[in-house]
Amino acid sequence: MSKMTADVIIIGGGVNGCATAYYLAKQGITDVIVLEANKSVGHGGSSRNGGGVRQSGRDMRELPYAMYAVNNMWPTLSEELGVDVEYYQRGNLRLGKTDAHIAKLEGMASKSRELGLNMNVVDAKTVKEICPYLSDEVIGASWCPTDGHANPMLTTLAYYKRALEMGVRFFTDAKVKKLEKVKGKLRKVILESGEVFEGETIIVAAGYESRYIARTVGVDVPLFKYFEEALVTEMQPHMFDIMLGTADADFYGHQAQHGSFVFGSDSGLEDGIDMDIDELKTSSLTVSAGCRAIMGYIPLLANAKIVRTWGGWIDMCHDGVPVISKVDEVPGMILACGFTGHGFGTAPAVGLMLSQMVMGKETVVDISALSYDRFKSVR
């Protein structure tokens, strides 16, 4: 076995962990270890998400790096990693059927414009021009032409493959149990199976489980977990390349490069799900509700066959944006968790910024608002 110490240890082989490993290696830091609990890299949300590369609807604390990724990273990512990650930048329509929907979309669009993002509300006729396959019940939509989608499984594995080629060491079936400080500085990473790794910098990017891991050195990140489901249809003739969502948020999705439609949806009962984190069981209620929602906006898909359904855990953060931060009380630790269901589209920028934090460089955009100590009592 190779040595068990490294300059940087990354806990979690999701898209954020793999991207960070890659950007570190790219800048010459190849003494990096990634520890993934599962036998498969990308076992978490990173292989289960809807592939949305979205800027619209983002919080102002997140939008700058979501835009940075779209403007500077996604367009050349396939070429850079040597794997086609199926990135399409053809825009995002968020559909409305009622006046209340349109009012909600107007609100979102004007807020985004204030932050410098091109997003407008368009009428039914324009919606039909952008996407002719939608129901006549659609009376308008918000339109963000620079949004898009990519293949999350390929993106995660492409970062992994490239980082491996550059010398990063990955360990799978390597579940972290706890962290330990040595002389006041974070140093040891101890696995459930007993092995001990040591690193100068330790990045915790383990989705919701980051909470358990950080707690072992006294840091509690206010996360909760939410189960989100998705489905995929058999291949369909090519219809459109845009990303779709609705004002009601009852479904979202796109047609993937090989022709299948991938949609995420919910039943509205998710808050009450009481399932162990290792279980990933889908619910027949959700897929059924999802089908009704999808058919209500894209009637042509009524006869499309669903081939698979799946679900994944989302690391929801208390205030809706992630924690990407060093921790004063635990020198050597960097937290990267709480992505709140939209951490795929930002992963290139987050990976780059985490690598910059490790190297003591300034991050490409200011993310001081994502600090771990921002949570204050409201009373």
Add this chain to the structure above:
Amino acid sequence: MIDIQEKLKEIGPYVEAADDDVLVCRCEEVTKGEIRQAVHAGMFTMEEIRRYLRSGMGLCQGQTCGKLVKGIVARELKVSPLEIEPATSRAPMRPTEMRIMAQDGGGANE
């Protein structure tokens, strides 16, 4: 715990084989050579292979090629096929139209 770099060293580099262009997954048109190369790129599990190549993700959901892919991966990794875990099967059991899947009633808003 699996040390991926060590395992890659142990299995050695990918060497082209005469039957690499044999189609293994017919739904998604994936060849034996593509599967073998993926293993050497670090895709050691059935989940990773299918996510990387789409083998077993088509209409039959791997019912035809699952065993074959497993055999190829095991051979490349120099382990018994019994050591390779199958990929998770997912609902629905058979491809089913949306209009049929939609019929559980719903109704909370009615």
